[in-house]
Amino acid sequence: MQQTRTEAVAGSFSRCLGFCGMRLRLLLPGRRWCIAGVFLRKFDGDSAYVGMSDGNPELLSTSQTYNSQSDSNEDYEIPPITPPSLPEPSLLHLGDHEASYHSLCHGLAPSGLLPAYSYQAMDLPAIMVSNMLAQDGHLLSGQLPTIQEMVHSEVAAYDSSRPGPLLGRPAMLASHMSALSQSQLISQMGIRSSISHSSPSPPGSKSATPSPSSSTQEEESEAHFKISGEKRPSADPGKKAKNPKKKKKKDPNEPQKPVSAYALFFRDTQAAIKGQNPSATFGDVSKIVASMWDSLGEEQKQSPPDQGETKSTQANPPAKLLPAKQPMYSMPGLASFLTPSDLQAFRSGASPASLARTLGSKSLLPGLSTSSPPPPSFPLSPPLHQQLPLPPHAQGALLSPPVSMSPAPQPPVLPTPMALQVQLAMSPSPPGPQDFPHISEFPSGSGPRSPGPSNPTSSGDWDSSYPSGECGIGTCSLLPRDKSLYLT
DNA sequence: ATGTTGATTGTTCCG
DNA sequence: CGGAACAATCAACAT
Numbered sequence: 127m128q129q130t131r132t133e134a135v136a137g138s139f140s141r142c143l144g145f146c147g148m149r150l151r152l153l154l155p156g157r158r159w160c161i162a163g164v165f166l167r168k169f170d171g172d173s174a175y176v177g178m179s180d181g182n183p184e185l186l187s188t189s190q191t192y193n194s195q196s197d198s199n200e201d202y203e204i205p206p207i208t209p210p211s212l213p214e215p216s217l218l219h220l221g222d223h224e225a226s227y228h229s230l231c232h233g234l235a236p237s238g239l240l241p242a243y244s245y246q247a248m249d250l251p252a253i254m255v256s257n258m259l260a261q262d263g264h265l266l267s268g269q270l271p272t273i274q275e276m277v278h279s280e281v282a283a284y285d286s287s288r289p290g291p292l293l294g295r296p297a298m299l300a301s302h303m304s305a306l307s308q309s310q311l312i313s314q315m316g317i318r319s320s321i322s323h324s325s326p327s328p329p330g331s332k333s334a335t336p337s338p339s340s341s342t343q344e345e346e347s348e349a350h351f352k353i354s355g356e357k358r359p360s361a362d363p364g365k366k367a368k369n370p371k372k373k374k375k376k377d378p379n380e381p382q383k384p385v386s387a388y389a390l391f392f393r394d395t396q397a398a399i400k401g402q403n404p405s406a407t408f409g410d411v412s413k414i415v416a417s418m419w420d421s422l423g424e425e426q427k428q429s430p431p432d433q434g435e436t437k438s439t440q441a442n443p444p445a446k447l448l449p450a451k452q453p454m455y456s457m458p459g460l461a462s463f464l465t466p467s468d469l470q471a472f473r474s475g476a477s478p479a480s481l482a483r484t485l486g487s488k489s490l491l492p493g494l495s496t497s498s499p500p501p502p503s504f505p506l507s508p509p510l511h512q513q514l515p516l517p518p519h520a521q522g523a524l525l526s527p528p529v530s531m532s533p534a535p536q537p538p539v540l541p542t543p544m545a546l547q548v549q550l551a552m553s554p555s556p557p558g559p560q561d562f563p564h565i566s567e568f569p570s571g572s573g574p575r576s577p578g579p580s581n582p583t584s585s586g587d588w589d590s591s592y593p594s595g596e597c598g599i600g601t602c603s604l605l606p607r608d609k610s611l612y613l614t
Numbered sequence: 615a616t617g618t619t620g621a622t623t624g625t626t627c628c629g
Numbered sequence: 630c631g632g633a634a635c636a637a638t639c640a641a642c643a644t
Contacts, residue, residue, distance in 0.1 A: 385617060386643065386644045388617080389617040389618045389643080389644085390617090390618080392617080392643085394618095397619085407641095408618095408619065411618095411619080411640095411641085413642075415618085415643095416641070416642050
């Protein structure tokens with residue numbers, strides 16, 4: 127079964143003709159190919175979204191294949207998988223985000239099938255999305271659901287417009303949640319966070335008490351209770367006694383302190399983790415997040431946690447750097463790309479520590495420390511984590527199978543243009559030559575890069591299309607910067 | 615101590 | 630008394 131499904135997946139959309147930085151070239155069913163300029167993709171097991179070069183997401187549906195080949199999509203038996211050995215840190219340095227793609231895209235496996243673990247990864251429910259920026263760089267928060275929403279609601283938004291494949295099956299994997307590589311998580315988050323932050327408004331409006339008044343709290347609170355009819359917290363019974371001092375009521379009017387970087391990180395990450403592994407408890411998630419956090423590297427942690435959110439920081443430029451509408455804290459979330467396997471790794475005890483090690487800060491922050499990227503030693507059969515940052519040409523060689531494809535532009539599934547969130551990430555602190563010219567190209571959508579004309583049959587083509595630099599660390603460094611953004 | 619999320623529990627009010 | 634609405638608490642972890 128696994129194979130079957132895997133195959134389906136591979137056949138449907140995982141032929142990765144090339145992947146570089148934020149661009150993904152995919153071979154679609156019907157021999158069509160597309161360049162996903164940006165993306166983010168969401169997998170709910172049946173489908174994947176890929177941001178198209180034109181900024182519109184492309185839905186790659188695999189459901190047909192699945193259906194035809196498997197009895198029920200709903201119940202996959204996914205045996206616990208042992209994640210392939212984690213890649214060397216060095217391998218990760220570039221590609222957090224590639225990692226996720228690889229899981230999907232490395233259709234190059236000898237058998238043409240994706241490794242089981244890959245398939246599992248795809249199976250996971252929510253992964254997702256990102257680049258919520260409009261082509262012009264505006265955040266699409268209003269148009270696209272936040273990641274969290276997507277994760278939890280399982281893509282409701284998309285589903286609504288798309289009958290078919292995209293059903294999330296959140297619960298399905300709970301028990302099998304499998305391993306996610308930290309790197310993937312991180313990379314995913316990187317992309318995603320921007321989204322989530324775009325809609326800062328806490329969903330839980332309930333707590334969002336707009337405490338109107340601002341006088342003495344006590345009085346106020348009392349008045350509030352009276353007026354609203356709500357009950358004031360009566361002397362807490364049992365639990366409170368337990369830890370009475372734990373929470374003292376704080377002044378509603380009191381300015382909120384900046385949330386710590388870790389908190390933000392947690393926020394972004396947990397959604398992804400949960401999405402993939404609904405059954406994960408808070409404790410589990412917390413541990414995972416902690417591991418990931420560790421993996422991020424001290425360097426970043428050291429940065430003052432006053433992110434953009436903090437007003438005080440506004441003096442700092444992140445805001446300036448970022449496109450207008452960008453949330454200050456636009457660290458791309460890892461969340462979206464979490465793969466089950468990653469979680470599994472964590473859960474399985476697969477030593478978070480080791481993971482952390484693996485994900486050393488450098489891995490995550492290529493841009494920052496592109497330093498010693500040992501030659502990619504990733505296995506031929508690339509396991510899950512083949513996120514390696516290969517030089518463009520190298521990637522081309524590896525990733526682009528000789529496939530002939532005919533250009534076939536596909537109608538964007540989503541109304542909302544996906545944006546290159548990357549821009550955001552990049553804009554802030556460009557360690558290198560980061561003007562991603564190509565980015566500007568993409569938005570045009572119908573540009574040359576688009577599915578049409580170009581006939582990316584050969585890696586060379588791919589390469590030529592995209593300057594080597596793109597795949598280089600510099601480009602990939604976008605993700606890595608995620609954390610930095612948090613910390614910014 | 616505070617923050618992260620989500621579930622649970624406890625409290626109060628109303629019909 | 631049951632239901633609704635809301636607040637408080639808890640979990641693990643980092644700051």
